[in-house]
Amino acid sequence: LSRHPLFQIMLVVQNNSAARLHLPGLEAELLGAAVDSVKFDLTIAATEQPATGALRFTVDYAADLFEQSTVLDLTHRLIRLLDRATAAPETPMSRLDVLTGAERRTLLEQWSGAPARHPADRPVHRLVEEQAQARPDATALVFGEQRVAYAELEERANRLGHHLAEAGLGRGDVVGVYLERGIDLVVAVLAVLKAGGAYTMLDPEFPAERIASVLGHTGARLLITRDGLSGRLPGVAEVVLDRDAEAIAARPAHGPDPVAGPDDAACVMFTSGSTGRPKGVVSPHRAIVGTLLGQDFAEFGPGHVWLQCAPVSWDAFALELFGPLLSGGTCVLQPGQRPEPAVIAALVREHAVTTMHVSASLLNFLLDEYPAAFTGLRQVMTGGEAA
Numbered sequence: 001l002s003r004h005p006l007f008q009i010m011l012v013v014q015n016n017s018a019a020r021l022h023l024p025g026l027e028a029e030l031l032g033a034a035v036d037s038v039k040f041d042l043t044i045a046a047t048e049q050p051a052t053g054a055l056r057f058t059v060d061y062a063a064d065l066f067e068q069s070t071v072l073d074l075t076h077r078l079i080r081l082l083d084r085a086t087a088a089p090e091t092p093m094s095r096l097d098v099l100t101g102a103e104r105r106t107l108l109e110q111w112s113g114a115p116a117r118h119p120a121d122r123p124v125h126r127l128v129e130e131q132a133q134a135r136p137d138a139t140a141l142v143f144g145e146q147r148v149a150y151a152e153l154e155e156r157a158n159r160l161g162h163h164l165a166e167a168g169l170g171r172g173d174v175v176g177v178y179l180e181r182g183i184d185l186v187v188a189v190l191a192v193l194k195a196g197g198a199y200t201m202l203d204p205e206f207p208a209e210r211i212a213s214v215l216g217h218t219g220a221r222l223l224i225t226r227d228g229l230s231g232r233l234p235g236v237a238e239v240v241l242d243r244d245a246e247a248i249a250a251r252p253a254h255g256p257d258p259v260a261g262p263d264d265a266a267c268v269m270f271t272s273g274s275t276g277r278p279k280g281v282v283s284p285h286r287a288i289v290g291t292l293l294g295q296d297f298a299e300f301g302p303g304h305v306w307l308q309c310a311p312v313s314w315d316a317f318a319l320e321l322f323g324p325l326l327s328g329g330t331c332v333l334q335p336g337q338r339p340e341p342a343v344i345a346a347l348v349r350e351h352a353v354t355t356m357h358v359s360a361s362l363l364n365f366l367l368d369e370y371p372a373a374f375t376g377l378r379q380v381m382t383g384g385e386a387a
Contacts, residue, residue: 008041015048123285125193131328143333155253156187161194162251171196171259174218178202178225188224196259200268201312262286300327306355309334345373357381
């Protein structure tokens with residue numbers, strides 16, 4: 001290892017009297033020893049000065065990792081923290097400011113830029129509806145040979161939204177979407193939001209125990225599924241799309257009465273559970289809208305074609321789906337539940353995909369095995385693991 005396996009930063013407090021060496025007939029003096037190596041990435045030693053009670057600090061750092069200016073900044077912040085803590089010992093540590101005014105302005109103004117402007121007062125489905133009104137004939141979704149325009153997507157989601165409301169879905173209720181990736185899945189997600197609920201994605205390839213755990217933690221009492229998957233999860237009411245198709249088609253084509261607001265839950269996502277039990281994260285409409293609109297980390301808008309290939313239970317699903325739908329772009333849905341490199345390369349080429357998000361390992365694989373997949377792409381995002 002190039003680093004200490006247990007910890008990389010050490011704080012030492014020397015508050016004992018300095019030892020003196022006494023040898024008969026000799027005078028001994030303590031001298032500092034120059035060292036050209038360090039044991040840890042960063043070592044901060046505080047030595048109490050008996051005469052004054054003050055602390056004398058020395059800092060050793062790995063020059064391969066830190067520049068001297070960085071270490072000086074860290075040291076000044078530590079001293080500033082100690083000064084303010086001793087001046088107001090009753091103040092909680094979390095409220096002690098370690099930044100100078102100039103540093104704070106750099107963080108909040110120079111580096112962060114102007115506050116993002118986005119329609120924070122409108123929920124996700126309302127913004128998709130506005131795109132349908134502005135460009136009804138534009139392609140919203142592509143899945144295999146199917147192409148769905150914004151107007152058609154809006155109408156189908158409205159009808160299913162009314163059907164869900166009649167089935168008892170109310171504001172804040174969590175609904176399990178138990179479908180494979182495809183057009184029906186997107187319609188179901190939007191319909192849940194229109195009816196005032198929050199969706200949680202249930203991958204049909206997940207073990208039944210995992211899905212039952214998600215349903216139990218969310219308290220979901222309603223499931224949207226299809227005939228071939230119906231009945232696998234007992235104890236939950238179901239809306240079976242193909243079985244209920246006639247009743248759904250008879251529902252009104254206009255949107256349900258507004259129910260959910262920007263602070264209501266839009267979705268519940270779960271971690272993988274690799275460190276134990278999966279943990280649920282509730283994301284409100286405001287969070288999704290604020291992440292995807294009024295930002296400059298990527299370009300959004302008509303003319304952009306996004307690929308949706310992340311597993312539907314991942315957080316990237318919302319980015320890849322609502323990134324285009326909230327801004328008038330097109331979302332290309334990859335068939336299958338898991339990202340398939342060869343399929344991704346083919347879809348990018350066939351549909352002139354402009355924006356793609358993949359994990360770092362998949363990005364590296366595509367670069368090695370399918371470099372032509374990046375021809376024509378304007379934006380590639382990655383994350384989730386070290387590249």
